Amino acid sequence: MIDLLITYDVSTETSAGRKRLRRVAKICVAHGQRVQNSVFEVSVTEVQLLALREQLLNVMDPTEDSVRIYRLRQPREKFVDAFGRDQYRDLSAPLIL
């Protein structure tokens, strides 16, 4: 699994832009966890990363929007410091609800 940080900036001046924003957000939610408003942490396999990138590129408008995908250094917990209202859940830890 690769840990990724995805951030985006989608222009919301037009209704088409707001629609793109919703769709980009939806794609990110499907793959990972929202850690801040337009910041997602995602852990995926190489194959899933290709699919994710493809979906994002299909939706965004390269002249108006920007999407950045960072690879996080692993192990994540060692290299990410989070403060404040952090809602990240370690999805490899036991999931008992």
Add this chain to the structure above:
Amino acid sequence: MRHLLNTLYVQTQGSYLRLENDNVRVDVDGEFKTRLPLHHLDGIVVFGNVLLSPYLIQKLGRSHKPVTWLTEWGQFTARSETPVSGNVLLRVAQHACTCDAARTLAVARFIAAGKLQNQKTTLLRSAREAAGEDAPALRQAARDINAQIAVLPLAETVDEVRGIEGTAARSYFEVFSLMLRANRDFFWLGERTRRPARDPINAVLNYVYTLLAGECASACQAVGLDPQIGFLHALRPGRQSLALDLMEELRPVVADRAVVTLINRQQLTPRDFILHEGRTVTLTEDGRRTILKHLQERKGEEVYHPITGRKTPIGLIPHVQARLLAQHLRGDRPHYPPYLHR
């Protein structure tokens, strides 16, 4: 490379799980609890009154993630069969392993080693709390069991492993009643007798072992292993040999420890037993309820699991062990690592 995915266990009664944007969304009593991306999960295990939306069940089926339904108390009820599950391959691997004498011996040895090590841990822990002459006797029994652990690698057949295990069990049960510190004149243990129980300790042990065996069988089934194909236990019609195998290493630390605690805290007293004519002993309904409640509470207690390196509730240890065994059978692990209690 196989990615180790996670299993979602839902125990909260009244939970509602549904599909939302390739995530499992969990609501409890109409209130949003959490959202988990599906690609992290290899299956969902639900206990008792947990509702799954039909779209979620279908999505899980299509993506080869089985749903296992257990009762609130952990008894296996049903498991969804996905179009192509790793299930059959795992079972073939399991059958192939039992046909291979060397591999069967290796698994049996690790299971026995885990059991003996945990018996030792249990005795030494009681020795630290014991008074007077009990402590040296418990320590001596622990040393005897340690000697048997040293002999294990020399065993060349599964029968020899069973022999070593039996020798250790005798040392263990000889001093078992020394771990008790209350109502000693009532709680004594002659020898291990199954049906019928001849003394109160056997009656409790039998009851607790039955519950634990059921949990181990559920765990086997939840992982997709055939609970009847065991390694240390001989195959017999109707016998859940693999479940009994999985239980071995858990007996001392999960079951025996609970019995000792219940008696020492005087939660189980002579009043909880019925002595029948012909020297058989059974538990009263109150006694059974006391034990169930204690076991259920204990299941929630977290212990450190040395292999996964995580804190795990005791109730999930059989599931973790069944998954580790499945990984070994598939060839992802060189050997089966038993659970060693600290």
